[in-house]
Amino acid sequence: MSILVIAEHDNSELHVSTLNTVTAATQMGDDVHVLVAGSGAGDVAAQAAKVSGVGKVVHADADHYKDAVTTELSDLIVGLAGDYSHIVAGATTTGKDLMPRVAALLDSAQISDIIAVDSADTFKRPIYAGNAIATVQNADAKKVITVRPTGFDAAATDGSAEVATVEASAENGSTKVVGRELTVSERPDLGAASIVVSGGRGVGSAENFKIIEGLADKLGAAVGASRAAVDAGYVPNDYQVGQTGKVVAPNLYVAVGISGAIQHLAGMKDSKVIVAINKDEEAPIFQVADYGLVADLFEAVPEMVSQL
Amino acid sequence: MKILVPVKRVIDAYVSIRVKSDGSGVDTNNVKMSLNPFCEIALEEAIRLKEAGTASEVVLVSVGSGDIDTVIRSGLAMGADRAIRVDAEDDLEPLAIAKILKHVVEQEEAGLVITGKQSIDGDNNQTGQMLSALLDWPQATFASEVALDGSDAKVTREIDGGLETVALSLPAVVTTDLRLNEPRYPTLPNIMKAKKKPLDVIALADTGVDATKRNTVVNVSPPEERSAGIMVESVEQLIDKLKNEAKVI
Numbered sequence: 057m058s059i060l061v062i063a064e065h066d067n068s069e070l071h072v073s074t075l076n077t078v079t080a081a082t083q084m085g086d087d088v089h090v091l092v093a094g095s096g097a098g099d100v101a102a103q104a105a106k107v108s109g110v111g112k113v114v115h116a117d118a119d120h121y122k123d124a125v126t127t128e129l130s131d132l133i134v135g136l137a138g139d140y141s142h143i144v145a146g147a148t149t150t151g152k153d154l155m156p157r158v159a160a161l162l163d164s165a166q167i168s169d170i171i172a173v174d175s176a177d178t179f180k181r182p183i184y185a186g187n188a189i190a191t192v193q194n195a196d197a198k199k200v201i202t203v204r205p206t207g208f209d210a211a212a213t214d215g216s217a218e219v220a221t222v223e224a225s226a227e228n229g230s231t232k233v234v235g236r237e238l239t240v241s242e243r244p245d246l247g248a249a250s251i252v253v254s255g256g257r258g259v260g261s262a263e264n265f266k267i268i269e270g271l272a273d274k275l276g277a278a279v280g281a282s283r284a285a286v287d288a289g290y291v292p293n294d295y296q297v298g299q300t301g302k303v304v305a306p307n308l309y310v311a312v313g314i315s316g317a318i319q320h321l322a323g324m325k326d327s328k329v330i331v332a333i334n335k336d337e338e339a340p341i342f343q344v345a346d347y348g349l350v351a352d353l354f355e356a357v358p359e360m361v362s363q364l
Numbered sequence: 365m366k367i368l369v370p371v372k373r374v375i376d377a378y379v380s381i382r383v384k385s386d387g388s389g390v391d392t393n394n395v396k397m398s399l400n401p402f403c404e405i406a407l408e409e410a411i412r413l414k415e416a417g418t419a420s421e422v423v424l425v426s427v428g429s430g431d432i433d434t435v436i437r438s439g440l441a442m443g444a445d446r447a448i449r450v451d452a453e454d455d456l457e458p459l460a461i462a463k464i465l466k467h468v469v470e471q472e473e474a475g476l477v478i479t480g481k482q483s484i485d486g487d488n489n490q491t492g493q494m495l496s497a498l499l500d501w502p503q504a505t506f507a508s509e510v511a512l513d514g515s516d517a518k519v520t521r522e523i524d525g526g527l528e529t530v531a532l533s534l535p536a537v538v539t540t541d542l543r544l545n546e547p548r549y550p551t552l553p554n555i556m557k558a559k560k561k562p563l564d565v566i567a568l569a570d571t572g573v574d575a576t577k578r579n580t581v582v583n584v585s586p587p588e589e590r591s592a593g594i595m596v597e598s599v600e601q602l603i604d605k606l607k608n609e610a611k612v613i
Contacts (some may be wrong), residue, residue, distance in 0.1 A: 090473040120481045125530075126493070127502055135427070149523040156458070156493035165459045165578035168488045178582065183487055184375075188383045188390055191582040229500040231532045234518070238526035251612070275613060293508070293543060294526055299484075300542050302524070308612040325590060329610045331602065338418065346593035346610065349602050364613070 057141035058087040058111070061134040062133065063104050064150050065093045065353040066160035067122060072248045073146035075210035080203040082109040082211070083173035088339040089114055090217075091136065093129055093224075095122035101219045104228045108212040118224035124150055130157040132225040137162055137198060141176075147202040148247075152166035159200035166200045167192055171207030182189065183298035205247060206305035206326060239294055241279075246295070251308045254297055254324070256286035258313020258353060260332065265356050266292050268312055274364050280304065280324075282314045313353045316341025365534070366488035367410040367419045369444065369475035371403035371426050372463050372464070372497075373435040373454075374485045379565035387583040399435050403479025404442070405540040408476050408547040409510060411443040418512050419476070421445050425468050427461050428454045433563065440558035445562070448472075452568040452575060458486075460575035462494035467571040469499060474535070476517075481506050481539040504530050506541040 059081045064071040073091070081088045088109055092101040093116045101115040115137065120128045134156075137143060143158060145151035147169040159166035171189070172180035178193045181203065246252065255268035255273065265285075272279045280297040283288065297304055299322040309327035314320060316332070316339055322329070325344050330347035335352050342348040349356060375381055375390070376398040382391045399407075413419040424444040426436055436447045450464050464596045469477060472584065477496075482489035496503035502521035504510075508527065511518045516533045519526050522541045550558070568575060596602045 130497065137509075149506060149521075152489050153493065153503075156490035157497040157503065159490070159610070160459060160462060160494035160520075162495035163459070164459050166490050166494075167579065168490060182587070183584070184381050184390060184485055185487065186587055188584050189587055190584045193580045193582050195578050195580070231530050234531045235529040236523075236526065237528075250602055292526070293522055294524065304407070308606070309608070327589075329606070329612050330590075330593070331606070342595070343592070344590045346590075347425050347602055347605055348593060348595045350595065351599070351601070356599050360603065363599060363603055 058089050058146060059085045059141060059142040060136065060140040061088060061090045061156065062143070062145040062151065063090050063092045063100065064146055064148055065092065065094060065097060066067070067097045068099055070100050071148070072210060073148050073205040074104070075107060075167055076205040076208040077144055077146045077187065077203045078107050078109055078211040079208040080170065081142065082171055083174050084142050084144070087111050091116070091133065092095050093132055095119050096232045100218045105219050106213045106215055107216040108215040110215055110217045112217050112221055113219040116222050116224045120227040120229070120338050121224065125233060126154045127156050127228040127231050129154055130161060131228055134161045135225055136222065137149050140198065142199045142201060144203060147204050147213070151153045155200055155202050162200065164196040164200045165194065166202070166204050167194055169204045170201055171204050177223040184244045186325070186353045187318070187322070204303060206303055208230060211333050244276070246277045246280055246297070246302055246304060250306050251277035252277045252280050252297070252304055253277045253304045253310045253312065254280035254282065254314060255285055255290070255312050256282040257288060257316030259285060259290060267354065270361050271310070271357050274361050276299050282317070284339040311341050311345070312357060313340045314341055316344065365419050365475035366421045366472060366474055367400060367413060367476045367478060368469055369403070369407050369410045369422060369424050370477065370479040370491065371424055371439055372400045372483045373397050373426065373428065373432040374400045374483050377401050377484055383586045387585055389581065389584050394503045397435060399438055400480050400483045402482060402540055404547040405542070405544050406478040406480050407439055407444060408443055409540060412545065413512065419497055423472060423474070424446065425450070425465065427452050427464055429455060433582050436563060437558050438468040440561045440563070441555040442548060445521045446567060447563045449563060450566045450568060450571060456575050457577055457579060458488050458490035459494055459578070460573060461491050462498055464568070464571050464575070465491070465495050466498045467573060469495070472490065476534055476595040477537045479534065479537070479539055481541055491540035492537050494536060499537070504532060505539040507538050508541050508543045510538060510544070547601065
């Protein structure tokens with residue numbers, strides 16, 4: 057049977073996490089289909105058709121799919137599930153909200169946030185905030201899985217799959233999105249950036265965070281923060297890297313004024329190269345850093361900006 | 365309106381966990397156990413709704429052996445009115461837990477379920493969504509603000525990239541994110557009072573749920589350690605290393 061990947065998108069652009077999810081799906085079986093459910097999302101279906109490894113795009117279009125509300129999408133997915141052995145989505149906030157509902161409706165014990173596919177029924181996933189890795193074998197006929205995007209490379213986009221339109225499910229209507237406040241930024245998306253510069257409590261204030269942003273802009277990087285910096289109100293919640301925030305794995309992660317609490321390390325320790333700048337030489341962040349610099353960030357960061 | 369708050373006992377968030385050398389799991393012997401932090405937030409929100417006169421009763425529910433009673437009492441000390449423990453082994457899967465909770469929700473005729481978005485041991489992030497599916501109720505996950513007006517609810521959710529507000533009708537399941545509130549510490553008089561609050565025990569068999577596990581944990585291992593790095597002396601040396609050694613800028 058085939059694998060169904062649930063595409064994440066905003067009705068105009070396919071979200072990059074779907075490329076990672078497709079890579080994971082191709083390791084579970086040969087015939088990977090992508091479901092694009094949206095409103096006026098024909099462009100997304102066309103983009104999904106170009107993702108390498110995708111055999112077919114299943115496109116359902118209806119007004120009530122516009123906001124990717126779980127109660128709408130879950131009915132559609134359960135209706136399509138008969139043809140599939142695996143139903144897979146990215147472990148983004150959308151996928152995390154959606155997939156357990158799908159799993160329960162299919163009476164399947166979901167496997168969350170996998171970072172490796174050992175075989176079609178056996179997967180690796182972090183538990184205890186990444187302080188242990190569990191290998192889990194699932195016995196359900198239909199496997200419902202969320203994929204940690206940073207655990208898999210993004211699929212290439214040189215494919216050419218067919219797009220098949222399917223009928224939309226009836227509107228559920230129980231839940232309506234009435235507002236969204238999204239952080240608007242010219243910088244790359246935190247979850248997908250190849251360089252991330254993060255600031256911690258050591259930065260001291262929202263005003264001082266401009267120093268972090270200056271370095272990020274010089275490097276073409278996304279800006280992140282520790283939970284301490286978020287709780288202190290220096291930056292919005294969605295900047296948070298860590299166990300309770302985003303999990304990132306960029307090529308370069310620069311931690312500035314971050315002590316390195318376990319909760320933060322869980323969100324960034326899979327980065328390829330980690331740089332830590334902190335004035336406290338005892339800070340635990342230095343134990344995971346490839347390059348550590350004991351320095352006052354208010355001197356070192358501007359110096360970096362001028363030398364880059 | 366009665367609010368049901370499902371909670372879980374977990375290894376305390378400030379304890380460094382140890383993976384057993386035989387790969388069978390994480391060592392829970394002689395380790396400090398606590399209420400899952402997200403469940404504490406859920407309980408706090410329910411108690412505030414009762415204090416505001418929106419809810420009539422806050423019922424805490426958990427699934428596990430008698431070992432979890434201490435943690436249930438700490439939830440009662442925070443301010444839950446009474447508790448239900450469904451007697452079962454301690455590590456059932458989220459799907460089985462959701463089925464058990466469905467039974468309790470229906471028995472109690474709860475109008476709202478508030479629970480944590482995930483437990484910090486299994487990190488599954490499933491139970492609330494599964495429960496709402498089984499009940500055919502709407503769901504609002506990762507809540508950072510909950511506003512109730514009669515049977516209408518507006519919930520602000522923490523999503524990737526910002527916030528989203530959804531409107532739904534009760535009954536519903538809400539799961540809590542970190543910034544919904546700051547849970548209170550139980551006062552000594554409330555800890556004393558909690559000892560006398562009702563804690564009813566239901567047998568798993570009486571819920572009619574087949575809790576057989578679908579997932580087999582083949583192995584649990586520590587994560588790969590990062591090899592130790594080097595300390596650099598200056599910004600200049602750092603940039604040189606990043607350019608010429610790591611080749612990442």
